[in-house]
Amino acid sequence: MHDAVHRTEHALAAGLPPAETLPTHLHEALRYAALGGGKRIRPLLCQAAGALVDAPPDALDATGAAIEMVHVYSLVHDDLPAMDDDDLRRGKPTVHVAYDEATAILVGDALQAQAFLTLSELPLPAERRIALVRELAQAAGSRQLVGGQAIDLQSAGRSLSQPALEQMHRMKTGALIRAAVRMGALCGAADVPANAALYRALDDYSSAIGLAFQVVDDILDATADTATLGKTAGKDAYDDKPTCVSMLGLDASRTLARTLNARAHAALTPFGERAARLGQLADLVVQRAH
Amino acid sequence: MHDAVHRTEHALAAGLPPAETLPTHLHEALRYAALGGGKRIRPLLCQAAGALVDAPPDALDATGAAIEMVHVYSLVHDDLPAMDDDDLRRGKPTVHVAYDEATAILVGDALQAQAFLTLSELPLPAERRIALVRELAQAAGSRQLVGGQAIDLQSAGRSLSQPALEQMHRMKTGALIRAAVRMGALCGAADVPANAALYRALDDYSSAIGLAFQVVDDILDATADTATLGKTAGKDAYDDKPTCVSMLGLDASRTLARTLNARAHAALTPFGERAARLGQLADLVVQRAH
Numbered sequence: 001m002h003d004a005v006h007r008t009e010h011a012l013a014a015g016l017p018p019a020e021t022l023p024t025h026l027h028e029a030l031r032y033a034a035l036g037g038g039k040r041i042r043p044l045l046c047q048a049a050g051a052l053v054d055a056p057p058d059a060l061d062a063t064g065a066a067i068e069m070v071h072v073y074s075l076v077h078d079d080l081p082a083m084d085d086d087d088l089r090r091g092k093p094t095v096h097v098a099y100d101e102a103t104a105i106l107v108g109d110a111l112q113a114q115a116f117l118t119l120s121e122l123p124l125p126a127e128r129r130i131a132l133v134r135e136l137a138q139a140a141g142s143r144q145l146v147g148g149q150a151i152d153l154q155s156a157g158r159s160l161s162q163p164a165l166e167q168m169h170r171m172k173t174g175a176l177i178r179a180a181v182r183m184g185a186l187c188g189a190a191d192v193p194a195n196a197a198l199y200r201a202l203d204d205y206s207s208a209i210g211l212a213f214q215v216v217d218d219i220l221d222a223t224a225d226t227a228t229l230g231k232t233a234g235k236d237a238y239d240d241k242p243t244c245v246s247m248l249g250l251d252a253s254r255t256l257a258r259t260l261n262a263r264a265h266a267a268l269t270p271f272g273e274r275a276a277r278l279g280q281l282a283d284l285v286v287q288r289a290h
Numbered sequence: 291m292h293d294a295v296h297r298t299e300h301a302l303a304a305g306l307p308p309a310e311t312l313p314t315h316l317h318e319a320l321r322y323a324a325l326g327g328g329k330r331i332r333p334l335l336c337q338a339a340g341a342l343v344d345a346p347p348d349a350l351d352a353t354g355a356a357i358e359m360v361h362v363y364s365l366v367h368d369d370l371p372a373m374d375d376d377d378l379r380r381g382k383p384t385v386h387v388a389y390d391e392a393t394a395i396l397v398g399d400a401l402q403a404q405a406f407l408t409l410s411e412l413p414l415p416a417e418r419r420i421a422l423v424r425e426l427a428q429a430a431g432s433r434q435l436v437g438g439q440a441i442d443l444q445s446a447g448r449s450l451s452q453p454a455l456e457q458m459h460r461m462k463t464g465a466l467i468r469a470a471v472r473m474g475a476l477c478g479a480a481d482v483p484a485n486a487a488l489y490r491a492l493d494d495y496s497s498a499i500g501l502a503f504q505v506v507d508d509i510l511d512a513t514a515d516t517a518t519l520g521k522t523a524g525k526d527a528y529d530d531k532p533t534c535v536s537m538l539g540l541d542a543s544r545t546l547a548r549t550l551n552a553r554a555h556a557a558l559t560p561f562g563e564r565a566a567r568l569g570q571l572a573d574l575v576v577q578r579a580h
Binding site: 022023025073074080100119121133134138151 | 307311312313315316317320363364367370372373390391392393395396398399400402403404406407409410411415416417419420423424426427428430431432433435436437439440441443444
């Protein structure tokens with residue numbers, strides 16, 4: 001796992017323009033936002049899913065980096081004053097605090113473009129690359145990632161039903177996690193129509209860990225301190241946002257996380273030992289402390 | 291020309307999620323930002339360049355729409371309070387005024403993703419589609435469009451040399467215009483290595499009209515009124531931004547625009563009558579009143 005994080009870090013550092021690229025102010029901020037922090041769960045998922053289908057490691061690393069660029073851009077924009085207004089992320093001042101608001105907006109915009117540029121230049125056949133672009137663009141768009149954030153912002157101070165809350169999390173967090181897993185498999189030339197059972201199992205796995213990820217996030221927001229989290233703790237309650245914990249309570253939330261972990265492992269059964277890394281990642285998602 | 295604008299409008303309306311897609315608030319704002327306004331110069335350039343190489347019209351229309359989505363997203367973000375802080379665009383309240391700041395940020399983010407999704411689904415071979423993705427991602431990234439906006443923001447209140455000013459405009463405006471022309475040719479299966487002379491001529495044309503576009507923008511900002519422009523007039527002087535007019539004066543700026551138009555026409559000479567539409571577009575760029 002440590003090696004895989006290291007490879008992601010390296011792929012990100014190599015995949016972003018150097019800090020001395022003009023305008024340097026923007027490129028320094030861009031690297032500040034993307035490098036040296038984060039759990040890198042999406043790239044790890046991409047690499048682990050790719051291992052199922054013997055995908056080439058260099059393509060997996062770059063694909064994981066592209067997915068992480070989209071994830072980081074979404075965090076940089078979510079933290080803006082007009083959105084969640086957060087000062088701390090991954091234990092460091094957020095981009096608009098360390099630089100300024102305009103730079104944070106531009107950093108996010110540039111990271112999204114860089115993600116698609118990275119996919120377009122992968123060492124894979126054009127058919128593979130364009131399938132990856134499509135998968136990422138769908139997950140990042142207004143029907144998924146961006147739409148989920150829009151619903152999250154509108155929901156502050158309102159009560160959502162549990163199905164509505166789960167739908168919001170599926171869009172905001174689940175879609176990119178699902179895409180990361182599918183994109184790993186796509187790197188290994190596993191066409192979707194020809195491998196329907198594979199993608200169905202991977203989607204089952206992803207939907208379980210995607211929701212588990214959010215449940216654990218809610219538990220940590222309610223129970224951990226800011227230093228451990230690397231971002232402001234207790235933010236959801238402060239913002240009066242509906243969370244799993246506010247709706248179900250702590251105990252039921254913990255039970256739900258364990259159930260979802262079991263569901264993720266069950267989805268991996270057909271793959272046997274080859275899915276060991278995906279299994280470890282499910283455990284990591286549920287047992288993480290930040 | 292009117293027909294081509296109509297086709298772009300139609301491709302944009304069809305290429306964006308319907309307004310009733312959830313979350314509806316976001317999708318209404320997205321369509322508000324993108325539809326019913328704008329000169330659509332980039333899609334027109336894409337269509338006209340595609341006509342040189344007999345590119346399929348439906349692919350050209352969708353490609354032009356994707357380029358326009360990136361252009362619109364950049365306007366929506368540039369208009370934000372943390373950036374240029376503009377209230378009026380294309381004769382309507384800007385997105386953050388008509389909706390709110392968070393929605394405007396998300397609309398821009400979603401439009402960029404939708405642009406790449408559109409390219410990934412074009413009715414063209416995968417090789418073509420991925421070349422188009424690469425071209426657009428390069429033009430939209432931190433080395434071009436976003437980098438140009440970063441330099442523009444930093445330059446307020448400072449004097450830039452004329453070469454530095456031209457470099458900023460090449461990044462901020464020129465890159466996407468160049469990409470629009472090149473992408474039209476790419477739709478017609480004109481590979482870059484096999485058609486070096488074609489792309490060299492098109493790049494000469496694009497760099498001339500890209501700069502002309504900006505020169506005319508500066509002239510109009512200094513001379514036209516807000517109602518004609520559909521955006522706030524006199525904004526550059528108010529923001530103390532270096533412009534072509536503030537550096538060269540009005541007369542020399544007008545001469546420069548004519549010289550650039552002549553250069554654009556000269557670049558088209560090898561293509562004869564087939565380049566008539568590109569020639570008309572150069573005239574339109576220089577002679578426009580808003």
